[in-house]
Amino acid sequence: MKASILIQTALASGSLGLIYALLTAIRISRASEGNEKMQALAAAIRAGVNAFIKREYLAIFVAATLIYLLLLTYIGLWSAIGFVIGVTSAALTAFLGAIISVRANVRTADAAQQGIKQAAATAFRGSFATGALVASFSLLSVTLSFLAVKSLAPLSSLAPEEEIFRTLVGLIFGGSTVSVFARIVGGIYAKSADVGADLVSKVESYVPENDARNAAVIADSVGDHIVDNAGLSADLYETGTIALVAAMLIAGTSFGTESPWVEFPLLIGSIGVISTLFAAACTRLAGKRQRIIAALYRGALLASLVSAGALFPASDWFSGLSLIQPALSAPTITAIGSIGLTLTWLIIGITEYYTSKGFAPVKSIAAASESGHATNIITGLSVSMKSTALPVVAVIAAISGAYFLGGGFSASTGTGLFAVALALVAMTSQGGVIAAIGAYGPIADNAASISEIAGLSEETRNITQSLDAAGKTTKAITKGYAICAAGLAALLLFSEYAHAFSTRTFDLVNPAVLLGLFIGGLLPYWFGSLLLTAVARTSGRIVEETLAQFRDIPGIWDGSTPPNYGRCVSIATRSAILLTLAPILLLIATPVAVGALAGREALGGLLIGTLVTGLLQAIALTSGGGAWDNAKQYIEGGMYGGKRSLSHIAAVTGDTVGDPCKDTVGPAIAPIIKIVAVVALLTLIWVPTQIA
Amino acid sequence: MKASILIQTALASGSLGLIYALLTAIRISRASEGNEKMQALAAAIRAGVNAFIKREYLAIFVAATLIYLLLLTYIGLWSAIGFVIGVTSAALTAFLGAIISVRANVRTADAAQQGIKQAAATAFRGSFATGALVASFSLLSVTLSFLAVKSLAPLSSLAPEEEIFRTLVGLIFGGSTVSVFARIVGGIYAKSADVGADLVSKVESYVPENDARNAAVIADSVGDHIVDNAGLSADLYETGTIALVAAMLIAGTSFGTESPWVEFPLLIGSIGVISTLFAAACTRLAGKRQRIIAALYRGALLASLVSAGALFPASDWFSGLSLIQPALSAPTITAIGSIGLTLTWLIIGITEYYTSKGFAPVKSIAAASESGHATNIITGLSVSMKSTALPVVAVIAAISGAYFLGGGFSASTGTGLFAVALALVAMTSQGGVIAAIGAYGPIADNAASISEIAGLSEETRNITQSLDAAGKTTKAITKGYAICAAGLAALLLFSEYAHAFSTRTFDLVNPAVLLGLFIGGLLPYWFGSLLLTAVARTSGRIVEETLAQFRDIPGIWDGSTPPNYGRCVSIATRSAILLTLAPILLLIATPVAVGALAGREALGGLLIGTLVTGLLQAIALTSGGGAWDNAKQYIEGGMYGGKRSLSHIAAVTGDTVGDPCKDTVGPAIAPIIKIVAVVALLTLIWVPTQIA
Numbered sequence A, B: 001m002k003a004s005i006l007i008q009t010a011l012a013s014g015s016l017g018l019i020y021a022l023l024t025a026i027r028i029s030r031a032s033e034g035n036e037k038m039q040a041l042a043a044a045i046r047a048g049v050n051a052f053i054k055r056e057y058l059a060i061f062v063a064a065t066l067i068y069l070l071l072l073t074y075i076g077l078w079s080a081i082g083f084v085i086g087v088t089s090a091a092l093t094a095f096l097g098a099i100i101s102v103r104a105n106v107r108t109a110d111a112a113q114q115g116i117k118q119a120a121a122t123a124f125r126g127s128f129a130t131g132a133l134v135a136s137f138s139l140l141s142v143t144l145s146f147l148a149v150k151s152l153a154p155l156s157s158l159a160p161e162e163e164i165f166r167t168l169v170g171l172i173f174g175g176s177t178v179s180v181f182a183r184i185v186g187g188i189y190a191k192s193a194d195v196g197a198d199l200v201s202k203v204e205s206y207v208p209e210n211d212a213r214n215a216a217v218i219a220d221s222v223g224d225h226i227v228d229n230a231g232l233s234a235d236l237y238e239t240g241t242i243a244l245v246a247a248m249l250i251a252g253t254s255f256g257t258e259s260p261w262v263e264f265p266l267l268i269g270s271i272g273v274i275s276t277l278f279a280a281a282c283t284r285l286a287g288k289r290q291r292i293i294a295a296l297y298r299g300a301l302l303a304s305l306v307s308a309g310a311l312f313p314a315s316d317w318f319s320g321l322s323l324i325q326p327a328l329s330a331p332t333i334t335a336i337g338s339i340g341l342t343l344t345w346l347i348i349g350i351t352e353y354y355t356s357k358g359f360a361p362v363k364s365i366a367a368a369s370e371s372g373h374a375t376n377i378i379t380g381l382s383v384s385m386k387s388t389a390l391p392v393v394a395v396i397a398a399i400s401g402a403y404f405l406g407g408g409f410s411a412s413t414g415t416g417l418f419a420v421a422l423a424l425v426a427m428t429s430q431g432g433v434i435a436a437i438g439a440y441g442p443i444a445d446n447a448a449s450i451s452e453i454a455g456l457s458e459e460t461r462n463i464t465q466s467l468d469a470a471g472k473t474t475k476a477i478t479k480g481y482a483i484c485a486a487g488l489a490a491l492l493l494f495s496e497y498a499h500a501f502s503t504r505t506f507d508l509v510n511p512a513v514l515l516g517l518f519i520g521g522l523l524p525y526w527f528g529s530l531l532l533t534a535v536a537r538t539s540g541r542i543v544e545e546t547l548a549q550f551r552d553i554p555g556i557w558d559g560s561t562p563p564n565y566g567r568c569v570s571i572a573t574r575s576a577i578l579l580t581l582a583p584i585l586l587l588i589a590t591p592v593a594v595g596a597l598a599g600r601e602a603l604g605g606l607l608i609g610t611l612v613t614g615l616l617q618a619i620a621l622t623s624g625g626g627a628w629d630n631a632k633q634y635i636e637g638g639m640y641g642g643k644r645s646l647s648h649i650a651a652v653t654g655d656t657v658g659d660p661c662k663d664t665v666g667p668a669i670a671p672i673i674k675i676v677a678v679v680a681l682l683t684l685i686w687v688p689t690q691i692a
Helices: A002-030 A034-072 A077-112 A116-155 A160-203 A216-255 A264-282 A291-318 A330-355 A358-370 A371-385 A389-405 A416-428 A433-451 A457-498 A511-552 A565-598 A601-636 A646-689 B004-031 B036-074 B077-112 B116-155 B160-203 B218-256 B264-282 B292-320 B331-357 B362-367 B371-387 B389-405 B416-428 B429-452 B460-501 B510-554 B564-598 B600-636 B648-688
Strands: none
Touching: A002 A077, A002 A116, A002 B218, A034 A116, A034 A216, A034 A433, A034 A457, A034 A565, A034 A646, A034 B331, A077 A116, A077 A160, A077 A216, A077 A457, A116 A160, A116 A216, A116 A264, A116 A291, A116 A457, A160 A216, A160 A416, A160 A511, A160 A646, A160 B371, A216 A264, A216 A291, A216 A511, A216 A565, A264 A291, A264 A416, A264 A433, A264 B116, A264 B362, A291 A433, A291 A457, A291 B600, A291 B648, A330 A358, A330 A389, A330 A416, A330 A457, A330 A601, A358 A371, A358 A457, A358 A601, A358 A646, A358 B371, A358 B416, A371 A646, A371 B600, A371 B648, A389 A416, A389 A601, A389 B116, A389 B510, A416 A457, A433 A457, A457 A646, A511 A565, A511 A601, A511 A646, A511 B371, A511 B389, A511 B600, A565 A601, A565 A646, A565 B292, A601 A646, A601 B429, A601 B600, A646 B116, B004 B116, B004 B264, B036 B077, B036 B160, B036 B218, B036 B371, B036 B389, B036 B429, B077 B116, B077 B160, B077 B218, B077 B416, B077 B429, B116 B160, B116 B264, B116 B429, B116 B460, B160 B218, B160 B564, B160 B648, B218 B264, B218 B362, B218 B416, B218 B429, B218 B460, B218 B510, B218 B564, B218 B648, B264 B292, B264 B416, B264 B429, B292 B331, B292 B429, B292 B460, B331 B362, B331 B389, B331 B416, B331 B460, B331 B600, B362 B371, B362 B510, B362 B600, B371 B460, B371 B600, B389 B416, B389 B460, B389 B600, B416 B460, B429 B460, B460 B600, B460 B648, B510 B564, B510 B600, B510 B648, B564 B648, B600 B648
16 A cells, blocks of 8 residues: 555654654763763753653643543544644653753763864754654654554544544644643743843842852753743644644545545655754764854755755655546645745744844844833834734745645646645754754753853853854744744644635624634734733742842852752742643633634634734744844944943843743744634534534 | 705704814914913914924825826726815814814913913813814715715716715725825824934933923924824824715615615714714813813713714604615614714723723833833733733624624624614714814823923913823823724725625635735734834934034024924924835735735735734734823822832833834824725725726
8 A cells, every 4th residue: 555655654754763862862861961060050950840841741731631521522532532642742742852951951061171063062962852853753643643543443433534634633732732831831931030030130239140049040041941942842843743734634635535645744744854864963063163053054954955855756756656646746746845945944034134133123223222221122113013024925925836836726726725735844844953953042051051150161161152152043043933834834724624614604704704803813912911921920939039048048148058949940830830821721712612602704713813913923022022132132242332331231121021022922822823723623523513 | 855854964063063163263263372482382383283284285295196196097087086075174174173273272371370270171172173173074075975976976977876986985095095194194203203302301401301492392292283183183084984984885785875874874973073062062170179081081971972862863763754664773773873882982991991090000010110121111011912802802892782783693684784884983973072082182282381381380380281181191092992993994894895896705715815814914013113113213313403403503502592493393294204105105005906916805805904913003002102101100100219210210211112102103003904995995996897
């Protein structure tokens, strides 16, 4: 059977990715952890990450059990099973990534004592282990669920295609649940810890920012892994699975569930895993200047080129198989896939333009800082609003291009939607590499903190600091990619939603559709406000606790007694979970309630409303935040009076405002968009039996 | 003929409103202008307003001539005629209102020497003259255009209903053109002058904010009339005409063009004019505490009650006429109208809640100011995002309620859309009163500045200052009302658009609709960014000019030579126009281009996309700005350390950031939403002959 070759390929390449991750993890754990002080710090960070994940996963477990029971009762066994697979894979991706990350940090610091090449190699290893996990788990979880339901569905009373649909939607719902927690709870935790640690060093001005006596300092280092490793991984894992599932379901609709095209997206996913491993093998410092960012970008570009290069032979081989309807030729598929890969680089380029020091937007914010806090903020807001245009236009252009190539405008073929899905699968097949770039950040950041706190030699500290600087500039890019890919994924889910409900249309003239559109449009605003407030409250609690420790634990000042780092981690974790558990459940309940009360047309409107305002708000907040951050760094580089000038003070204000925008609210909107779309699909299965 | 009774009523009440405005203007101009110094200041402000309007109207004239020729060439004579009527009425409304306003200001200051009662009476007179102009001009321009086209259309080669449609759409396009200029150019001018004058007094710290030697001070006073009188008037005039036109067109579709229901909306408009005059007669200080805001609110509430009370007898009388299909009973119409009136007060209440010192949102921003600039801004952003939810929910509830009462959910009657239009007409029939509340602001503000600069007695200055304080709190409310009414108006235009194009649907599954939705969604972001930048640049030019005058004109310092106020006005005007003329034309061209290139479905999507993100962004920016402003004032009232404390400095930053948001960007979005909808309707007339 031809299909099984594709599935075998997917299983093989997914397993290869996991084996790479495992071997890399072993190799990392064998490296030296450095001196005792470094080991103690690393142990504290590790304990913090474990404590956070334990509590967060408890919250996820509670929510997931509730959802599992609801799925079992109202939708059926297969969705529930898919859900469990999704929750487990997403949780494992995030957890294993973080575990490797908290081991690579201190080893990178130690390797820095031998030179930048060794340090970078260790950091890259840790990052690509995470990348391989993301790419492999999304491919494997979809392949295995599909294989299981396909083998066992004939035993069920429902039609096999219905069971496949339910299982795969359950699967992505599982991923969404973990991802929404990871981005929201993790985002609040990490930012609060960061702000808290900063504020303490400002209040107690004799304590430097990175000082072992500051009880919040470990919570801050922990937060980096939580947000840039675990949060990003879960998010990209989710988008990867949604892309594969959407493409497979659309193929089933267009060509029939038995068509080999249903399994074709898994082939692109397999290429993605292999290209990630290829990039992992080739990413190293090169040239005289040994620039780290250049190395990371070179690796990512290589992955894209490998993917693009493999597309033609793979689709040519595929279309040579018998049983294939010649709906799309190999050159067309190659062109469609290249659109997805190009979109990845367009988004990277646009994000670079709006957030990096080399271009006009950031420079204009830096210049505006000369006239004070308010002009810095106003200019930042202006950049933030303007930054939405190009990414949205790029996404629209990519959709239109793929749709056109797929013959979407021609009534005779009509596989345009499948083409858009393939373009997205090609884009998300780069999710592993993007996750690696993102995961590099916390490793380098921790390495810099550890070598500073542990007092390593200045030479070593310079090396870890240059590693850290590179990590800071790549952050914005991973977010831009995650948001645009999530938007596309949600759009495809909407198509699937609309298709599954083909008896009526989502006409904007219908008041129910408009009602849904407005309520959906509100969600990102409402959630944004909630998250900003949660960060402010949680960071306040961390400052209180840290100052209380200075007061109550006698030996902290002279360094004889270490502060209770764990309490800060625990307070931030508890606060983040308590402030968001109810809103997250409410978020999941909103589409269900709208669907049940106002009908399925309203639900379709809601999905699109959340997508439109969510995409714009998410881009505006992350790009704006990144621009503020880099405007401050630009000034710190000596422009407009440099550090400690009035411009710098104003730029610090902008950076502080931008921080929760870019690290908490903006990234959290992507999973919000996706979970609304996934829940809408599930509601669709449930609602027909309830209302007309 | 029954119809003519309604038209006669409309003509009579519209004329009554104009007569009231004229008599009031005469009465105001006969009052004393005070001493020589006051007269000189008032003359300078008057000259500034004239200079601004002259230039702005020149720009409007150029743009309008271009549009007129395009309409004449591509659409036909009747649209072009309607357009001219619309431009003229809107321009007259704004111009006459401003003329009265710049005469009432100094007379209010003079009357303040006799007591608060006399001062308030003069200010109220000036405000209600503007209110009467807004209510009367929108009613009269629609009635006259309708009458003219109805009498002359039989001479045309097209069907009469087609000519009526084209004329009325041309009419509202005329209003939209003026309103978009008034809000955008006026908003940039006013805010730049305000910021410029403030900055000068900060740079030259020996010049107080209101000082005759500051060349920007007159430009600042001029700006208040431009934005809160002329800008608001044009905006509300436009929304009023759109509501009437939409209701009449929808009635024509539902009941046939010859049905008396087509003219029924004019009856509600007439009630609106009469209730405005009623409020004008009854608004005066009362009670022991002589609170000005209470007097204004009492007047507005009275107008709503009069309107609500008149609805039943009026519709009962109307439905007693022969020829009327009993589609809607008198009690139903009364209920529908009351929904519109209730919505007005709901929006007022919600805006109060989010922007006034008495409630949690503003207090939370004030409290956050204690920890500095950044927390002030973050909390303000959080309030700003949260403030979008209730107004949108209120608008949705009002639409659903009216739609339900109109039998929208029942297939047998199907007049739900007309009911929504009637609710909006009832809401916009209060536009006169809201314009009066808004127009009160610049009169009181100028009166305070004039008495301060002219050095009137402390007692007088206290009176004018308490008048001014009241004016500041009412500003936010007029904006909230203007935005929500504009949103509703655009929604009705979309229904009309969709109806006129009934062969296809605006299905969200259609890629063209989605493309339009995203491009439309971008517009408010893109324009918002552009306006923020324009304010920053223009205010910079004003500061330069003012400082140059201090340097170059020898007698300014000792007060022997007055500065050249006119140059500041002229620089700000020119800069505002030059920076926005091209973008405004681009804004008007966007729907045409999307319609012509991507089709009419894409244009429908564009309209809704602009509406959804525009409504949310406009509410967020105006409420957020208002909240920042009042948080500063709350602290100035002695909380958190009071004036000159660190909290106050942080709150000033928030206020400065909020200023262009609430006074320029937010209010400009309402006409942007409307003009996109109007141009879409016009494009619809043009496109069918071009593409399929």
